[in-house]
Amino acid sequence: MVKAVVAGASGGIGQPLSLLLKLSPYIDELALYDVVNSPGVAADLSHISTKAKVTGYLPANDGLKGAMTGADVVVIPAGIPRKPGMTRDDLFNINAGIVRDLITGIAQYAPKAFVLIISNPVNSTVPIAAEVLKKHGVFDPTKLFGVTTLDVVRSETFTAAVLGESDPSAFKIPVIGGHSGDTIVPLLSLARPAVTISDSDRDALIKRIQFGGDEVVEAKEGKGSATLSMAHAGFRFVESILKAVAGETGIVENTYVYLPGIPGGSETKSDVAGLDFFSVPVELGADGAVKVQNIISSVSEYEKSLLEVAYKGLSTSIQKGVDFVVNAPESK
Numbered sequence: 001m002v003k004a005v006v007a008g009a010s011g012g013i014g015q016p017l018s019l020l021l022k023l024s025p026y027i028d029e030l031a032l033y034d035v036v037n038s039p040g041v042a043a044d045l046s047h048i049s050t051k052a053k054v055t056g057y058l059p060a061n062d063g064l065k066g067a068m069t070g071a072d073v074v075v076i077p078a079g080i081p082r083k084p085g086m087t088r089d090d091l092f093n094i095n096a097g098i099v100r101d102l103i104t105g106i107a108q109y110a111p112k113a114f115v116l117i118i119s120n121p122v123n124s125t126v127p128i129a130a131e132v133l134k135k136h137g138v139f140d141p142t143k144l145f146g147v148t149t150l151d152v153v154r155s156e157t158f159t160a161a162v163l164g165e166s167d168p169s170a171f172k173i174p175v176i177g178g179h180s181g182d183t184i185v186p187l188l189s190l191a192r193p194a195v196t197i198s199d200s201d202r203d204a205l206i207k208r209i210q211f212g213g214d215e216v217v218e219a220k221e222g223k224g225s226a227t228l229s230m231a232h233a234g235f236r237f238v239e240s241i242l243k244a245v246a247g248e249t250g251i252v253e254n255t256y257v258y259l260p261g262i263p264g265g266s267e268t269k270s271d272v273a274g275l276d277f278f279s280v281p282v283e284l285g286a287d288g289a290v291k292v293q294n295i296i297s298s299v300s301e302y303e304k305s306l307l308e309v310a311y312k313g314l315s316t317s318i319q320k321g322v323d324f325v326v327n328a329p330e331s332k
Contacts, residue, residue: 002245006021009041011079012227019231022045022054032045033058038058073116074113075147076099077118077119077230081225104136107132123179123321126145127321140288142290149236172191176295179256183313202302241284244286254281255279257282259292264293277318
């Protein structure tokens with residue numbers, strides 16, 4: 001029996017992600033948690049003729065406890081979009097607080113669960129999650145993941161478009177670093193099948209992968225961001241976790257993890273400017289992350305220059321997340 005939880009299930013990412021999870025043959029129970037509308041979303045999904053039983057929870061009546069208790073996998077897309085007049089710091093403080101409180105619930109009611117963070121900024125929210133779990137004495141680095149799969153999905157899609165190929169899924173392109181702007185480093189030199197493009201096309205392609213989210217915001221006229229593609233990417237990562245839990249081997253996903261806590265991570269940390277958190281290819285197993293695949297030594301000289309930029313941005317973001325937990329008052 002596998003129980004999955006979506007925390008933030010009524011939002012733009014949460015609803016399509018919950019739909020995809022309802023269709024998964026690996027899930028027996030799907031718990032949807034949000035501050036509004038989750039019972040309605042659950043009722044809607046419950047009419048779909050797949051095996052997962054769906055239940056919606058609100059904060060009232062110990063809803064967080066009900067949703068989290070017995071969870072095997074918790075996915076967190078919760079958060080709010082930036083609104084007019086809101087600074088980036090305002091947005092960070094609100095979303096960081098939401099993640100902190102949800103992780104506190106996981107620490108209390110589902111300390112053994114896989115925890116998958118989608119809530120932005122991932123570069124900071126995953127360190128926030130780690131610090132909260134440490135405070136509660138239940139931090140397991142092999143079960144905490146920042147979902148950076150959308151960067152991989154975009155790299156496959158945009159590379160296929162540049163090359164005129166019809167099937168993006170034919171490409172396997174590692175994307176390492178972080179999950180925002182120039183902290184995202186697509187490793188086109190390690191693409192399989194091999195990719196041959198001009199330097200100018202390469203530069204344009206990398207920039208598009210790094211800032212692909214801006215395309216969606218612009219197309220939605222500032223009224224939304226990437227929700228459907230993110231839901232797909234989130235589901236893709238969840239399904240990899242569930243396949244590994246079911247016993248499938250050889251599954252590797254790019255994901256933002258706490259390097260020192262995973263086999264092979266300490267060696268990788270020394271190659272990425274000593275950063276504790278970094279997105280790398282990670283082999284998944286039934287009990288969590290099995291091994292970090294250190295591919296840093298194989299990158300091109302051009303990609304090394306991209307990584308130098310990423311290191312600086314990540315260092316600031318990671319520290320910001322850690323400081324939030326250390327310095328912010330506890331939630332009431």
